[in-house]
Amino acid sequence: MTTAKEPTFRESVDLMFNRAVSLMDLPPGLEEKIRVCNATYTVRFGVRLRGQIHTFTGYRSVHSEHMEPVKGGIRYAMGVNQDEVEALAALMTYKCALVEAPFGGSKGGLRIDPREWDEHELERITRRFTHELVKRDLIHPSQNVPAPDMGTGEREMAWIADQYKRMHTTDINARACVTGKPINAGGIQGRTEATGRGVQYALQEFFRHPEDVKAARLDGKLDGKRVIVQGLGNVGYHAAKFLSEEDGCKIIAVIERDGALIDENGFDIEALRNWISKHGGVDGYPRGKYVRDGAKVLEHDCDILIPAALEGVINLSNAARIKAPLVIEAANGPVTAGADEILREKGCVIIPDMYANAGGVTVSYFEWVKNLSHIRFGRMGRRQEESRHQLIVDELERLSADQNLGWTLTPGFKQQYLKGAGELELVRSGLDDTMRAAYQSMREVWHAREDVTDLRTAAYLVSIDKVAASYRAAGL
Numbered sequence: 001m002t003t004a005k006e007p008t009f010r011e012s013v014d015l016m017f018n019r020a021v022s023l024m025d026l027p028p029g030l031e032e033k034i035r036v037c038n039a040t041y042t043v044r045f046g047v048r049l050r051g052q053i054h055t056f057t058g059y060r061s062v063h064s065e066h067m068e069p070v071k072g073g074i075r076y077a078m079g080v081n082q083d084e085v086e087a088l089a090a091l092m093t094y095k096c097a098l099v100e101a102p103f104g105g106s107k108g109g110l111r112i113d114p115r116e117w118d119e120h121e122l123e124r125i126t127r128r129f130t131h132e133l134v135k136r137d138l139i140h141p142s143q144n145v146p147a148p149d150m151g152t153g154e155r156e157m158a159w160i161a162d163q164y165k166r167m168h169t170t171d172i173n174a175r176a177c178v179t180g181k182p183i184n185a186g187g188i189q190g191r192t193e194a195t196g197r198g199v200q201y202a203l204q205e206f207f208r209h210p211e212d213v214k215a216a217r218l219d220g221k222l223d224g225k226r227v228i229v230q231g232l233g234n235v236g237y238h239a240a241k242f243l244s245e246e247d248g249c250k251i252i253a254v255i256e257r258d259g260a261l262i263d264e265n266g267f268d269i270e271a272l273r274n275w276i277s278k279h280g281g282v283d284g285y286p287r288g289k290y291v292r293d294g295a296k297v298l299e300h301d302c303d304i305l306i307p308a309a310l311e312g313v314i315n316l317s318n319a320a321r322i323k324a325p326l327v328i329e330a331a332n333g334p335v336t337a338g339a340d341e342i343l344r345e346k347g348c349v350i351i352p353d354m355y356a357n358a359g360g361v362t363v364s365y366f367e368w369v370k371n372l373s374h375i376r377f378g379r380m381g382r383r384q385e386e387s388r389h390q391l392i393v394d395e396l397e398r399l400s401a402d403q404n405l406g407w408t409l410t411p412g413f414k415q416q417y418l419k420g421a422g423e424l425e426l427v428r429s430g431l432d433d434t435m436r437a438a439y440q441s442m443r444e445v446w447h448a449r450e451d452v453t454d455l456r457t458a459a460y461l462v463s464i465d466k467v468a469a470s471y472r473a474a475g476l
């Protein structure tokens with residue numbers, strides 16, 4: 001997919017990091033300390049399945065422990081390797097700092113194609129992998145807290161939590177050892193949708209700043225914008241669904257493993273997702289034009305391009321042909337360092353991964369806090385909030401009746417105003433606030449400094465500054 005000159009994912013992240021630190025004035029040696037990955041653990045373990053022992057290779061990398069626990073997803077894919085896991089762990093450090101989630105960066109991966117194994121087999125493999133990581137405190141509520149990533153979801157997180165619990169029967173905080181769990185296993189409302197929801201909030205915030213919209217050679221609001229999405233998995237599906245159903249965007253193309261579909265009228269994402277779940281791909285879908293070479297569709301004309309599948313998909317071989325004026329990196333590392341340069345020169349605005357997909361870790365942070373506090377968000381305050389609102393509504397209605405004013409509150413208003421915030425509303429509110437605040441911290445640097453010409457460099461500057469401040473506070 002990439003050409004020989006292309007740096008590896010890890011090198012790409014380091015190149016982008018180096019570009020940013022060259023604009024900073026860090027004490028000697030601190031730059032190196034922040035950049036390097038502290039440790040990567042490789043494990044090979046065997047599981048007896050289908051009458052023979054199968055050996056699997058897994059990784060857990062810890063990039064920076066300036067704050068603990070460290071945090072980052074566990075990925076199940078055949079392409080998993082040390083370079084990739086380390087690059088992703090580094091991104092987690094910068095991401096957590098940018099959105100002020102109090103964690104260091106980590107990432108894990110298992111080299112496996114989850115589609116090749118049955119559910120009970122995957123459970124045994126996951127439990128065994130978990131056992132290996134828990135033994136070394138690489139899964140631990142106060143040291144290292146994984147989450148879902150490509151190829152994993154709620155189900156795997158529930159197995160991990162249960163395995164940890166079996167190995168730490170008296171740990172009252174055991175559930176906080178992993179996030180992204182199902183609700184009935186200690187999860188939080190809104191976690192599954194969180195990364196896609198965060199992509200939506202990021203775009204909403206971007207379009208609140210006409211100056212930034214203009215920098216991307218666009219105008220107006222999100223409504224009516226033509227969007228291409230690559231990968232209709234957890235992140236891509238939720239982002240596409242919310243943008244089309246709530247913000248008036250048109251999803252004019254969807255790129256999946258087996259090809260792409262194009263329809264200028266926009267796709268019904270729910271219907272398409274159901275088709276993919278049933279048929280395993282987009283081929284044969286009764287609407288839109290099918291293109292077998294899906295990656296080519298990244299180069300199609302659109303307003304917003306959302307790569308939400310793999311890293312390195314926009315690289316030296318296709319960057320010059322990318323037409324989208326705005327790219328939002330829902331996946332981690334979809335644009336290589338070389339492609340980033342080409343796109344910037346073309347005037348394309350890139351909303352960088354460390355910000356764009358930070359919704360997942362943000363809501364993971366809320367879940368971890370929920371697990372440690374052992375109480376659902378909203379449980380104490382919701383009814384109290386509702387009764388105070390009821391007081392106002394009753395008083396307004398009494399005044400209207402007493403004074404013959406003839407006021408009537410519309411039923412829609414009353415219903416909305418009287419409803420106190422439950423966990424989902426609070427999670428969405430906290431996520432929206434985080435995405436707005438982090439965007440503003442990036443754009444401030446982007447616009448205030450002449451030597452910063454893009455959002456990625458701005459994002460690195462904001463986050464490295466925070467990581468450096470933690471190290472300084474720790475006396476390093």
Ligand code: NAD
Pocket residue numbers: 148149150151152195230231232233234235236255256257294308309310311330331332333357358360361
């Ligand atoms: P997922 O496994 O749920 O979905 C990935 C999707 O991409 C699948 O639909 C898959 O079929 C598709 N895909 C795979 N190869 C493809 C190809 N060559 N071309 C087009 N489509 C392809 O994974 P996810 O959790 O949605 O993660 C996607 C990206 O988002 C990854 O880079 C991940 O690191 C990042 N991310 C995920 C989360 C999260 O909460 N899940 C959080 C932050 C970042």
